[in-house]
Amino acid sequence: MTPNKEIIVGRSSDLDMVLVEEMVSRKHARISYENDSVFIEDLGSTNGTFVNGEKVKRAQLKEGDRVLIGTSILKVIAAEGEKEHQQSPPNLEVVAAQRRTTSPRTMSGSIEEVPLPDLLQLFATSKKSGLLVLRTEDDIGRIYLRKGTIYFAMVNEVDELPPIKCIFRMLTWQKGLFDFDPAEVREFKKPVEVTVQEVLMESLRQLDELNEIRDQLPALGARVTIPSPLIPPLRDLTPEELDVLQLSHNFSRFGSLLDKSLASDADTARIVLKLIQKEYLKVD
Numbered sequence: 001m002t003p004n005k006e007i008i009v010g011r012s013s014d015l016d017m018v019l020v021e022e023m024v025s026r027k028h029a030r031i032s033y034e035n036d037s038v039f040i041e042d043l044g045s046t047n048g049t050f051v052n053g054e055k056v057k058r059a060q061l062k063e064g065d066r067v068l069i070g071t072s073i074l075k076v077i078a079a080e081g082e083k084e085h086q087q088s089p090p091n092l093e094v095v096a097a098q099r100r101t102t103s104p105r106t107m108s109g110s111i112e113e114v115p116l117p118d119l120l121q122l123f124a125t126s127k128k129s130g131l132l133v134l135r136t137e138d139d140i141g142r143i144y145l146r147k148g149t150i151y152f153a154m155v156n157e158v159d160e161l162p163p164i165k166c167i168f169r170m171l172t173w174q175k176g177l178f179d180f181d182p183a184e185v186r187e188f189k190k191p192v193e194v195t196v197q198e199v200l201m202e203s204l205r206q207l208d209e210l211n212e213i214r215d216q217l218p219a220l221g222a223r224v225t226i227p228s229p230l231i232p233p234l235r236d237l238t239p240e241e242l243d244v245l246q247l248s249h250n251f252s253r254f255g256s257l258l259d260k261s262l263a264s265d266a267d268t269a270r271i272v273l274k275l276i277q278k279e280y281l282k283v284d
Contacts, residue, residue: 007031009069010043023047023070031061038076040067053121066114068122071107071180073114107180116171117200119178124148124196129183136176143167144183149195152188161259163192168203168265206266213273220255223284224248224272232280241280244271248281 009017010028019028025045032039041058042049050068051059061067067074111119111134119132120143127148134141144152153163155170218224226249237245240263247257254272261268275281 005033008043010045019070019072021070021072024072028069038062045069048126050122050126053118053125055125066118066122068126073107073109073122075113109178111173111176111178114178116173116178119180120150120196120200123180128180131181131184133179133181134170134173134176135178136173139173141166141170141173143170144186144188146183149193150199151191151193158259159189162262163190164194164199164202165265167199168206171200171203172207206264209266210269213269216273217269218254218272218276218283220253220258222254223252224254224257224276224281225252225284227279227282230280232278237280240267241271241275244268245275245280248272248275252284 007016008027008030009015009019009024010026011018011020011024012026015027017031023046025043025047027043028045029043029049030041032041038061039058040049040051040056040061042056047070048055050056051061051065053068061076063076065076067076116134123130123132123145125148129146129148132143132145134143139156141155142153143150150163150167153166153170155161155166226245234242234245244257244261244263247260251257251260257272258265258268263271272281276283
């Protein structure tokens with residue numbers, strides 16, 4: 001970005017940065033470089049300008065910030081000066097934008113550039129409705145949003161996986177692509193109504209717990225079975241532990257056990273580890 005130059009962002013074709021979509025106003029926002037700092041100012045747009053998920057009228061931008069305008073996400077990146085001791089103003093790079101489809105609200109990008117927590121926070125603050133599809137080499141995840149609130153989620157079209165458990169697993173994905181499309185007209189047997197903030201807080205708790213015991217857990221494909229004869233008494237187990245023990249009898253693969261358990265992945269994994277240590281289970 002050139003010092004002392006303004007960039008006007010909007011839908012009008014004669015502007016410096018043109019975003020042709022219905023959710024962008026004709027003159028949406030102004031980006032300026034003032035006194036060695038970059039600022040963005042909303043120009044009274046209909047749908048607002050968001051920086052890191054927060055709706056702003058005017059805000060200073062720093063490297064790594066993400067700006068949401070319509071269905072385009074711009075990331076502030078560092079610019080190299082002509083000499084090492086010179087400091088150049090950062091630039092803006094479009095890291096997620098509308099695809100060329102018949103829908104004016106379709107967005108695509110990479111979760112390496114815009115991680116899922118950031119995406120969800122942006123959509124929640126801007127109260128967007130739609131279907132967020134994540135694709136990795138092995139899995140496909142879907143998160144359904146209504147005015148910024150999550151009402152369903154699934155991984156690989158597996159209906160029996162609870163939506164919250166699906167979202168937690170997607171939050172661990174580090175690589176892949178995402179598409180944000182208009183909402184599908186679809187009914188679910190057990191929809192949820194949870195805020196993005198609730199999901200992120202609970203997911204961070206689960207991730208911290210899992211990371212503490214991850215090295216002690218069996219591989220997802222490993223078989224976890226009940227030894228015969230079973231020596232330790234069943235009366236010493238809690239109802240939750242008995243449920244997991246029964247699941248291990250019916251679905252011995254550790255990954256399947258996590259899928260079938262009504263408890264969270266973190267809670268189920270912690271119980272499995274305890275049962276292994278107390279010799280109620282063994283890893284084959």
